[in-house]
Structure formats: C-alpha cells, structure tokens
Amino acid sequence: MKQALEFTITHRLNDTLARTGVIHTPHGDIETPAFIVGGTKATVKAITPEQVKEFGGQAVLANTYHLMLRPGAELVQRAGGLGVFMNWSGPTFTDSGGFQVFSLGVAYKKGIDAVAHTEKGDAAQAVKSTQQLVKITEKGAHFRSHLDGQKLLMTPESSMELQHAIGADIHMAFDECPAPLAPLSYLIEAVERTHAWAERCLARHNELNDEHTKQSESLQALYGVVQGARDEKLRKHSASFLGERDFDGYGIGGVFEPGEIPTVVKWVCETLPEHKPRHLLGMGSQPADLFLGVEYGVDTFDCVAPTRQARNGALYTRDGRINITNAKYRDDFTPIDECDCYACQHYTKAYINHLFKSDEILGATLASIHNERFVVRTVDEIRHSIKDGTFFTLKKQFLTRYYGDKLPSGVTLS
C-alpha cells in the first residue's frame, strides 16, 4: 500500500533529539520543525487563510469534536473537505476529539490550568469528575454536547470515520487525556485504554484508506497519540507500544509545563521510531515550549494560545509578553515589536490599544496576526539554527531576552 505520508529528515543536531525535515502531504510540504496553526472550527479565529499564508503558517489543525457538532462532518465532506470548505489550500490536521474528554471532563469549568498546575490537587476528585461529566468506557467516550446538551458517543471507529469525512491530511488517534494528577492506577488504565483504542483507530483508518485507494483518492495519515502523564515507565511504554504499530507519525499528549519537556518529551521521543514525525499536541505558545520541544525531538506543534491570548490582548514581543490594554500603551506610537508582520508594519501600539479599548474586532485580527507570526517566526529561526549549528546560541539569546530572570521552572539555557 502506498505511504499516506512521507517524512524526510534533512538535518540533525548533535547530542540532541533535534532535527529538521519535510513532511510531504497531498496538500504540500511542511518544513519542520513547524508550528501548526489552530483552526478548531475550520477557521483560524479572526484571520483569513490568506493572512495565515502571509505570516508563514504552513498547516492548520481543526477539531473533529467541534466540526462534528457544527456544521457536521458530513457537511464538510459535501463541501469538498476541510481545506476546500475553509479555503485553505495547504496541509491540514484534525485532532480526534479525545482532548475534549479532558477539557469537558476533568477540566470542566475549572480550566485546564487548574488541573494541570495544582501540585496537590485532589486526585480522587479529578478522576471522579471525569467519570461524572464524561463517561469513559472501553467502547468510547460518552459526551454531552456543549451546544445543546445532547448525548453523544465517540468511539475510536467513529472518530476515524468523522476525520475521514472531514478529510484532513493528518488525523489523530482517539485517545484519553487524563488529569496528570490522577492516581497511577488510573493513569495505567487510561494508557491501556488509549492503546486499545489506538489499535482500533488504526484498523478502521486502514479500511477507510482502502476505500480511498479504490476511489483513486489521496490517502490520509494517522498519528498515534502517546500518553502516560509524568510517569517515565508509562510514557516509555506508551511510546514503545505505539511505535511498534504502523502509524504515520505520533502525537504527544498531555504535557502542560515547559519544564516537563526535558523529561516527558525526551522519554517519548527517544523511544519512538526516529524516521516518523512527532507532533506535540497543544503546546507551543511560549518560546521555552518551542526551543525545548525541538531540542527533545518534536517536529510539529499546535497551540491555540497565540490566537486566544491575542484576542484577550496579550501580545508576544522579543522582550516578553505584554498586555496591550495597559494604560502605558495608550499613547505609545511605536509598533508592538521589531517584527515583519502586517500589524507591526502598519500599526502602532496606541492604535491597537485603542481598538481593544473600543472593542473593535480589528484589534483581535491584528493581535492574532502578530502572535502567530511571532511563534511561526520563532520556529523558523529554530529550524535555521539547526541547519547552521547555532541552535544553542539562539536558544540562550532568545530565552534570556524573552524571560529575563523569570525563566519558567525546569528550563535551562544550556
């Protein structure tokens, strides 16, 4: 059978897991490391696909759960698939909906942050609330739609069918993302379930790809998703189990602190087969995520924070994050940053401050373009630095300037 996805590694950085490469998809190549732009509901919030292209976005990631509810996967299929529907001609990814088991379950109304960051959270309660709000069984996950409350069941098979209907180039296996604080016994159970689901995903995915072959349609790729929270044995077990299966690449799920990358991501990436691409799910809003992720073997990232934070007025600059609504920017007639994005080339902080204060939607657009450009450019710089061997110099300079003396815990500059 024809490969659904080809991945070529072009450079490696000695003594690290970092590499550069190219992911070849039916809708074009992705030069890695790459930041994949969040387009959950088949739109990159507040900006057009042309603008995404202009700031250097190479691929977009949408979400199966959201599109299943609205407008429906079948409708996206009838529209001609995700790319045609949203007028994005480049490569596309879909997430499986597995993360919503977490965000609508354990993290429900508490914020993901509260669960991921609390040192001494109530682990038993974390599991309990999962079971109450999102019922997980071997069969799949029972959800309630956040739109109208209707009961839904998503199984590995149905997630594959939905993702094939939506028609992205790269799909994610349906996984369970447990709260990192859940007791080990539960984490083990969740990993085993994720593995069983992964095998079912792969089986159904291959059947669907066989049908594509018969119809002379291009094949779609499937990434297995590694779980295992912060546990070394579990992470390595998960990476090794999935690594032995014929996935086109791998997602790494459930990591929330940059300081965890040198341990968790490293365990995973040194275990996974080297010749397949690795995607760090849901991380990559701050430079530490990007530098450490790449250093420890990540090829692609996706993260909604650049656009979400942009809509809420938090903008990235080389000297750290700023809040554009701060009073001091009211009459600051300089651009957000030394930056080549559309917003920085044409507008001042004072103007964008005014847009936010006035609740004008152009503010969200300009801020989103800027934040996305910042992240995409940072990854581009990292990619080049691997090719010319200046990665560690760049890392030190970049992180020192961005964080000053407030480096996130667990992050080192060497």
Add this chain to the structure above:
RNA sequence: GCUGAGGUAGUGAAGUGGUCAAACACGAUUGACUGUAAAUCAAUUGGCUCCGCCUUCGUAGGUUCGAAUCCUACCCUCAGCA
C-alpha cells in the same frame, strides 16, 4: 416668577432612620489564558499607620442614642406654566 421632579462614589443608577464606604451596571486599573464551551475569566476601584480608624451621599444648620435616609434654609439642575 410660579408649579412639579430631582441633586448618591469616574459615569449611570439602587438605597428613603440602624445590618451603608453605600447594591448593580458601565468605565478605569491589573492579572490569567498552552490538542479553543474563551472577542473569555479573575481581582481591585474614597483615604489611611488597612483584621481597625478617618472622611463621604448638593451646601449649611437641626431633630435623634443613631441620618444618604426626617426637618429648616440656601445653592444648583430639569420639565411644565408664566
């Protein structure tokens, strides 16, 4: 000039004898946001030597143990009539 209504914190607006430094909304200030239930959410918003004290509800007096709330005078605003 007459009649009526009214003057409460940055603004609008509750409150009409004690539980009022005064609801609520907006505004303002700050913070958070990482596989998007997020153009969302949270905190602060009279002063201070801040688990307590001081000064505030047009101004000045008064009644009362106690007043933003009752009385008197004055000032001002708005509406209608002259």
